[in-house]
Amino acid sequence: MIIKNLPIEFEEARPIMRAIEDAGYEAYFVGGSVRDTILGHAIHDVDIATSAYPEEIKKIFNHTVDTGIEHGTVMILDHGEGYETTTFRTESGYQDFRRPDEVTFVRSLKEDLKRRDFTINALAMRENGEVIDLFNGLDDLDNHIIRTVGEAYERFHEDALRMMRAVRFAGQLNFKIEQKTLLGITENASLLEKIAVERIRVELEKLCMGQYVQLGMKPFVTTKLYQYCPEMIPYYDVLSRLSNTSIPELKSDTEVWSFITYAIELNGSDCSHFLKAWKTSNQVISDVLTIHDVINAIMTNKLDEMVIYQAGLERSLVAQKLSVFFEGNVTANVIKEIAAALPIKSKSDLKVDGGQLIKQLGIKPGPLVGKLLVILENQVVRGILTNDEATLIKFATQIAAEEG
Template sequence: MIIKELPAIFTPARPVLQKIEQAGFEAYFVGGCVRDTILGDPIHDIDIATSAYPSEIKAIFKRTVDTGIEHGTVMILDHGTGYETTTFRTESGYQDYRRPDKVTFVRSLAEDLKRRDFTINALALRENGEVIDLFDGLTDLKKHLIRAVGDPNERFHEDALRMMRAVRFASKLGFMIDPATLAGIKQNAPLLAKIAVERIQVEFEKLLLGQQPVSGLKDFIATGLYQYCPGLADQKDALSGLLVLNNWQLANTQQAWAMICVQLGLTGQQIGRFLKQWKTSNDLIKQVKKIVPLVASLRNNTLSAMDLFEGGWQAVQDANQVAKLYGWVKDDSEIENQYQALPIKSSKELAVDGRTLIVDGQLKPGPLLGKVLNDLTRAVVQGQLTNDRETLLATARQLAEEKG
């Protein structure tokens, strides 16, 4: 197969491959960039593999950086752009089911490609557009099939994360997993417990944000992979409920995790504990904790001015996207009009602050001050008070007397 017109991302890198070839070595674009070129999908980065050893690459190019030289990876700096180039290699001894104990550099493209995960990722591309397909990956692309290169059990013992990558690709591409590969995942699913949660998290998030997440989730559940993910071991029924949802339009990770929390029935501190198990960031946890109650308000048709104020516009938008999955959605323009109609959208917009209340409102620092500020904010948001300095000061003094 010849690709007559390569995407623009390859253009500046072609001279790099040409220079390696002129020095007497082989060089190819490999992996996902080749797959996505054939599928017509967006390409985010390119990978280069070569028969040249790291020392030989460094002799060909004046400017290089050793980014992973023990694994054969050298970055070539060319006209201000860095291109990571990796020597053909074989691997052996996967004691941690993730990284090889030994890497051996080889001159054979076939030896290099046969260690890769799936046939659709074991394609190589010459700089002139010729596709090298040694494992029938092109056929599998046409069939929309995810199939392990060689023996699935061997591939998953080499890197157990590949099982999550399989279900993630099922979601991302809308492909089916080959029966033998699916059986291999089911048999080796317990190995996922050997993999760092952070790595599983990345694949799970990509699965939830794919083109066909139901396809990926179905395999994720059927193979038992979910049993080895934080907080999901006993949640087969809840997860299976996601398979009947059709209107998947999740746009970011906070929406994805909010949906999972809604589906599992998690609230408040439960959300924090669950997401910490997944090693997500504190910022994401904070945002999801805002989104989930908003989804509940949308479900119950009780979305109030305080809900909108406390959540903030980003969380409101995210909540409405999650609600769309379940049919609890509110019209986007209606919800935006409701938010824009808020008298204030942040406590910083309140006409008084703590210092003002201390100086002019005759309040003392302490818990009472915080309670009064909170009451004033709530009253303004709900339209019970105008956001006027004198009005708020007078109300503050009254509240202080009542609460004092």
């Protein structure tokens, strides 16, 4: 198979490939970029594998950076671009079920491709677009099959994260996991406990942001991978239901975790605990809790100006999108109309600030000032007070007097 119209990312890297070949070595594009090009998907970067050893690469090119030289990876800098080249290698001794204890550089493309995870990722391509397929990856692409290179047991013991990658690819690519590979995941699912939570989280997020989530979620559940993920064991019924249901299109990690946590009915501190176990960022936790507030308001018919104001338009629209799955009946246009009609967008839009209150009311700095600003903000947002200085000062004076 020869790909005639190569994406620009490959075209720009061809001089690098030719320079390596002119020096007497082999060079191939490898990995996901080759797979995605054949599938007609966009690619974002290219990986180059070569028979040249790192020191040999550094002799060919004037500008290089040792980005991972112990594993054979050198970045070639050319015309403002960086191209990572990795020497053909074999690996052995995966004591942590993630990284090899020993890497050996070799001159054989086949030996290098044998260590890769799935046949669809073990394709190589010459700079002229000729695809090298040593493990029937092209057939598996045609048949939409995810299959390990060689024995599934060996591949998953080398890197247990590959099991999550398998279900993620299923959800992203609309592929089915081949039976022996699926059995290998089932038999080795417990190895996932050996993998850092952060890495598992990234794969689950990518799965949930795929176009065909059910195709990945179903094996995630049936192989019991979910049992070896943080805090997931109690939620088999919900996860099973989601694996058989068309869920909303999720476009970010915040949307993924907002949806999952609402679906398993987590709120407040329980939700925070769950997300911390998954090692999400504090920003994601804050956003998820806010989005939950808006969904709850939608589901209980308590959506108003203050809810939208406190959440902001972006998070409110996420909440509306997710609420549809839970049979909420508020439209995106309603959210937008409420947001557009808000007299202020934030507290900084108030026509008075703490300094003005202290000066005009003759009060001392302290909790009362903050309390007054909160009251004024609330009254303006709800349309009870107009946002002009005289009105706000007058109302604040009355409240301050009542506070004594």
